Amino acid sequence: MALVLPTISSMTASTRTRYVVNLGNAELIPLGEGREFQVGGMAIAVFRTRDGIFATQVACPHMGGPLADSLVGANVIVCPMHSCTYEIRTGVPVGHNYGTLRTFPATINLQGEILVTLEDHDPVVMRERS
Numbered sequence: 001m002a003l004v005l006p007t008i009s010s011m012t013a014s015t016r017t018r019y020v021v022n023l024g025n026a027e028l029i030p031l032g033e034g035r036e037f038q039v040g041g042m043a044i045a046v047f048r049t050r051d052g053i054f055a056t057q058v059a060c061p062h063m064g065g066p067l068a069d070s071l072v073g074a075n076v077i078v079c080p081m082h083s084c085t086y087e088i089r090t091g092v093p094v095g096h097n098y099g100t101l102r103t104f105p106a107t108i109n110l111q112g113e114i115l116v117t118l119e120d121h122d123p124v125v126m127r128e129r130s
């Protein structure tokens, strides 16, 4: 299920510009599950766990499986297609060599909203500039 993206704000780090994207209320994602969000021209998978909120690329490096539909375990996600496992915080593959997931810094603000940080080379940011 794809959810919508509301707002983008920016902050500047030394040589890169980072953009904080507000994806809305974290409770839109049931605890222990993931959801796909469309952020401009890019899709990301966002997971809500007891340890916080995490964001990764949406497609599994193995054969493009929908990672937002992964099983969410203790510190890992398991792709629903062929069970490739990745560390949820780092995207590092567990027990296979199909590649490391791209991850995005994510947090929940005081209002309970999901904030995901993108960098200036991410597609959504490039689209905002053009």
Ligand code: FES
Residues within 6 Å of the ligand: 060, 061, 062, 063, 064, 065, 079, 080, 081, 082, 083, 084
């Ligand atoms: S597509 Fe994800 S494990 Fe095969």
